[in-house]
Amino acid sequence: MSQNVLDRNGSIVLIGMRGVGKTTLGTIASKALNWPFYDSDLIFEERQKVSVAHFIHTHGWDLFRRIESDILYDILPSNPKGKVIACGGGIIELERNRTLLKKFRDEYGYVIHVLREKEPVLAYLQSSPAYPPFLHETAIEAWDRRATFFRECCSYEFVSLTVPIPQGREGIITPDQTLALKPVETDFFRLLRFIHGVDTNKVLGLGGPRRSYILSLTFDDIRKAIPLLEDLSLGIDVWELRVDLLAEWDLTFISFQVATLRHHSTLPILFTLRTRGHGGRYPDVTPELSDSASIERHAQLLQHALHLGIEYVDIQFGAPESTMRSLLQHKRNSSILTSYTDWSGKLNWNHPQTRVLYESMRGWNPDLMMIVGVAKTFEDNMALRQFVGDRRIHPPLIAVNMGPEGKISRVLNPTLSPLSHPLLPRPAAPGQVSFYEAQTILYLTGLLPPKTFYLLGTPKLRNTSSIPTITITTTTMSAPTIHAINTAFQTLGLPYTYQKFELEKAHENGQLDLEDVGRRLREQMYGGGPHVGEDGVGTGGGSNTHTFGGASSSVPLPLQEGITKHLGLGHVTRHARIIGAVDIITVVPYTPLPSATSATIPTVVAGYCTSNSNGHGHPQTDPASSFGGPTNTTTTVTTLSGDNTAWRAIKSCLLRSLTPSNIITKETTALVLVSGRGGIKGTMATSGSGSIASARGAVYALYLIGVVRIWIWVCNNDVKSGEDVSRGFEGVDGGLLKVRVVQDLGEILRETKQGERDRWALPTMIISAIPSSSFSDHSSGNGLGLQLEHFSDAGGVAIDLDLASPSSGHSDLLKLAKEKRDRGVLWAGVEGIEVLLEQVYEQCRIWTGRRAPKNKVRKRMMTEYEEVWRSWRSLREG
Numbered sequence: 001m002s003q004n005v006l007d008r009n010g011s012i013v014l015i016g017m018r019g020v021g022k023t024t025l026g027t028i029a030s031k032a033l034n035w036p037f038y039d040s041d042l043i044f045e046e047r048q049k050v051s052v053a054h055f056i057h058t059h060g061w062d063l064f065r066r067i068e069s070d071i072l073y074d075i076l077p078s079n080p081k082g083k084v085i086a087c088g089g090g091i092i093e094l095e096r097n098r099t100l101l102k103k104f105r106d107e108y109g110y111v112i113h114v115l116r117e118k119e120p121v122l123a124y125l126q127s128s129p130a131y132p133p134f135l136h137e138t139a140i141e142a143w144d145r146r147a148t149f150f151r152e153c154c155s156y157e158f159v160s161l162t163v164p165i166p167q168g169r170e171g172i173i174t175p176d177q178t179l180a181l182k183p184v185e186t187d188f189f190r191l192l193r194f195i196h197g198v199d200t201n202k203v204l205g206l207g208g209p210r211r212s213y214i215l216s217l218t219f220d221d222i223r224k225a226i227p228l229l230e231d232l233s234l235g236i237d238v239w240e241l242r243v244d245l246l247a248e249w250d251l252t253f254i255s256f257q258v259a260t261l262r263h264h265s266t267l268p269i270l271f272t273l274r275t276r277g278h279g280g281r282y283p284d285v286t287p288e289l290s291d292s293a294s295i296e297r298h299a300q301l302l303q304h305a306l307h308l309g310i311e312y313v314d315i316q317f318g319a320p321e322s323t324m325r326s327l328l329q330h331k332r333n334s335s336i337l338t339s340y341t342d343w344s345g346k347l348n349w350n351h352p353q354t355r356v357l358y359e360s361m362r363g364w365n366p367d368l369m370m371i372v373g374v375a376k377t378f379e380d381n382m383a384l385r386q387f388v389g390d391r392r393i394h395p396p397l398i399a400v401n402m403g404p405e406g407k408i409s410r411v412l413n414p415t416l417s418p419l420s421h422p423l424l425p426r427p428a429a430p431g432q433v434s435f436y437e438a439q440t441i442l443y444l445t446g447l448l449p450p451k452t453f454y455l456l457g458t459p460k461l462r463n464t465s466s467i468p469t470i471t472i473t474t475t476t477m478s479a480p481t482i483h484a485i486n487t488a489f490q491t492l493g494l495p496y497t498y499q500k501f502e503l504e505k506a507h508e509n510g511q512l513d514l515e516d517v518g519r520r521l522r523e524q525m526y527g528g529g530p531h532v533g534e535d536g537v538g539t540g541g542g543s544n545t546h547t548f549g550g551a552s553s554s555v556p557l558p559l560q561e562g563i564t565k566h567l568g569l570g571h572v573t574r575h576a577r578i579i580g581a582v583d584i585i586t587v588v589p590y591t592p593l594p595s596a597t598s599a600t601i602p603t604v605v606a607g608y609c610t611s612n613s614n615g616h617g618h619p620q621t622d623p624a625s626s627f628g629g630p631t632n633t634t635t636t637v638t639t640l641s642g643d644n645t646a647w648r649a650i651k652s653c654l655l656r657s658l659t660p661s662n663i664i665t666k667e668t669t670a671l672v673l674v675s676g677r678g679g680i681k682g683t684m685a686t687s688g689s690g691s692i693a694s695a696r697g698a699v700y701a702l703y704l705i706g707v708v709r710i711w712i713w714v715c716n717n718d719v720k721s722g723e724d725v726s727r728g729f730e731g732v733d734g735g736l737l738k739v740r741v742v743q744d745l746g747e748i749l750r751e752t753k754q755g756e757r758d759r760w761a762l763p764t765m766i767i768s769a770i771p772s773s774s775f776s777d778h779s780s781g782n783g784l785g786l787q788l789e790h791f792s793d794a795g796g797v798a799i800d801l802d803l804a805s806p807s808s809g810h811s812d813l814l815k816l817a818k819e820k821r822d823r824g825v826l827w828a829g830v831e832g833i834e835v836l837l838e839q840v841y842e843q844c845r846i847w848t849g850r851r852a853p854k855n856k857v858r859k860r861m862m863t864e865y866e867e868v869w870r871s872w873r874s875l876r877e878g
């Protein structure tokens with residue numbers, strides 16, 4: 001690796017053993033990036049007009065290698081950009097090829113070594129007739145011998161963990177086989193996004209007011225941690241992988257450990273190789289005492305972290321300078337943390353020497369720093385806080401004390417505080433506390449103020465219809481969401497509560513009386529008006545300032561109905577402004593943003609760069625999320641910020657369900673079904689503006705994942721509502737985004753059948769914001785006219801935003817998707833409850849600044865919904 005900043009367009013070259021999955025990954029990457037794919041074996045076969053195996057059988061290995069090398073020299077130098085290139089497994093056998101690969105790597109950067117578990121690959125090779133036998137050695141021998149060559153030539157390493165792929169007929173790839181590869185795609189895209197800098201999966205705002213935490217995985221084998229990961233991840237931001245504690249320090253073993261952890265968790269990783277002198281298990285490495293082989297080995301292990309695209313790499317201060325320099329020089333998108341752990345107890349936070357130590361560590365220009373001392377008295381913690389002062393910001397400084405007396409320093413340290421967890425085999429350092437304990441101490445010492453959040457609901461709606469609709473969700477749906485969010489708060493150890501916000505008045509149609517809501521909200525926030533200015537900015541100090549945390553509404557509140565003014569929103573996020581609806585309100589510090597009035601849609605690239613679902617990153621410009629977490633600073637100026645969670649939930653569900661075969665391109669189309677203002681005759685679907693806002697959320701989510709051709713269809717030919725859905729979206733991105741309102745669903749079939757040049761294809765994504773009951777209640781036999789013919793033969797995703805019971809069989813959309821799947825076309829169906837769950841996770845993230853404890857939240861939500869669905873059933877049955 002020679003350059004620290006790479007051109008994102010540099011071609012991706014895949015190398016690795018036979019059968020590990022280079023062609024598979026290459027095909028996936030080429031589709032996602034929309035780059036041509038070259039496979040050296042295929043080029044060979046095209047040129048020689050015979051299979052590789054047959055050629056080797058007749059002409060021998062030497063001639064094959066010579067021609068293969070010529071192909072490499074043909075394609076590599078002439079395609080430095082915008083291509084995905086897979087090389088034959090034996091390409092690294094010739095030195096001249098290795099030289100070329102290394103040169104390419106040094107100039108353009110992306111040579112990825114692909115690995116997979118030995119056993120399944122060897123079994124595959126044995127069963128496949130396509131491979132010629134190795135010369136003078138077994139496949140295992142070749143495997144081991146070549147590993148060094150691959151590593152010598154690569155800049156990155158990717159482990160494609162084996163997933164079970166259902167058997168299919170020779171030469172035919174079935175939908176289920178494609179779906180099986182989804183986890184492989186997810187893992188590979190994570191690496192690609194990282195190395196391209198599209199999403200480096202970093203914790204944002206380190207050194208700022210939001211508290212962040214790190215958990216050391218002290219296992220000797222990460223596989224043991226897998227069943228515990230959900231519980232262990234509670235409240236934390238980064239996994240520390242203690243490589244020194246692993247059973248082996250073999251590079252391949254480490255690669256698989258990292259891949260396994262990533263396969264099960266999206267959290268970023270800190271790669272730490274603690275030496276004995278610093279409290280770890282790895283032999284000490286010092287420039288004076290270690291031999292050159294040990295120094296090199298140590299450097300190689302750290303370099304390996306960079307090859308794996310690890311987010312944070314720890315290097316101990318005092319490591320050989322050459323190792324420090326090389327790591328910092330080649331870090332690219334990895335962040336380097338320099339650390340100093342003093343086990344001797346000599347470090348004195350008051351002593352000038354500690355300042356000298358700090359300055360010399362900082363002199364290396366690391367991205368993060370960590371200094372760990374030992375507390376003998378409580379005062380040592382005071383000294384530590386005083387030492388940290390303003391030093392905590394540039395670069396962010398982690399400073400803690402070990403030992404029982406040092407516990408409090410871990411609670412008070414705001415940046416990536418190292419925690420423990422009762423489920424760990426052992427704490428990584430003495431005196432570590434758990435996340436739950438840390439929150440409790442913060443609460444008891446007044447540093448984590450209790451908060452109350454409200455669910456905006458109308459007074460009891462007398463619903464006599466037997467059909468559940470979106471409108472009545474406001475009341476009937478509140479209980480499960482309230483329980484689910486409270487479960488999240490309790491699990492996270494946060495002193496927060498979420499409760500119903502009963503209003504005195506509602507409009508006749510059951511809609512919220514916004515003026516009333518706004519008045520009551522401000523009462524909660526500031527103890528009644530005097531502190532609130534016209535602009536919605538309050539100066540704090542009101543009697544309830546410390547308890548009001550925010551509010552949410554299960555029906556999106558359209559911005560155009562005076563909501564900003566009535567609710568006193570001092571800020572509305574860019575997403576909510578574009579969609580034109582708010583469904584969550586948060587108290588945020590007031591920071592006027594220059595972009596506060598100009599809503600612009602960010603540009604996106606289709607495919608791989610769109611999935612940031614880790615849930616711990618917070619856009620800096622988005623106060624609702626960046627300040628959502630508990631802080632220890634009392635803010636004097638606060639305001640209410642409105643945001644929208646529905647689109648994020650839809651986006652997550654879409655990305656989760658898309659398979660490698662329906663990668664999004666500029667040709668991808670989607671269909672959004674809306675009930676509109678008029679509702680649907682014969683049903684209770686008078687969801688009005690709420691349905692339009694949901695549909696706008698869907699359009700926005702589609703657009704952000706790269707879909708630029710979107711059809712809108714509104715019930716009853718309600719063109720006006722259709723225009724409300726599409727308004728402002730057409731022509732975005734230099735005219736790239738096209739939203740077309742169709743009058744009847746037949747139009748889509750006619751359009752896609754016509755042989756015009758730029759015709760739209762059938763949708764691979766269909767999202768319905770229509771109460772599902774209305775599909776079948778509609779007078780025409782086939783509900784709204786949606787047919788199997790509307791579903792693309794390329795497969796896709798259908799999402800029904802309605803919350804009918806999955807077992808009630810109400811949703812025609814999902815029934816059709818299933819029927820299509822039964823016919824061998826891979827259509828995934830997503831129930832409304834799944835979208836709602838994602839929305840609840842998002843709500844939790846915005847209000848707490850933490851990822852929701854998903855398993856517990858889901859369990860609670862489902863239990864509550866079973867109750868709701870049961871009551872609906874009994875209502876229907878009479």
Ligand SMILES: Nc1ncnc2c1ncn2[C@@H]1O[C@H](COP(=O)(O)OP(=O)(O)O)[C@@H](O)[C@H]1O
Pocket residue numbers: 016017018019020021022023024025086116124160161162163164165184
């Ligand atoms: N992660 C994986 N899990 C399971 N099977 C895989 C995985 N990656 C690839 N395969 C399968 O292994 C076989 C070889 O993959 P291929 O991409 O042709 O390897 P290569 O190009 O490296 O020789 C194919 O049948 C492919 O479906």
Ligand SMILES: O=C(O)C1=C[C@@H](OP(=O)(O)O)[C@@H](O)[C@H](O)C1
Pocket residue numbers: 016017018019022041052053087088089090091130131132
């Ligand atoms: O290992 C090898 O020497 C070979 C690997 C094959 O490529 P894949 O790794 O793409 O299967 C192909 O070039 C040929 O059969 C020789």
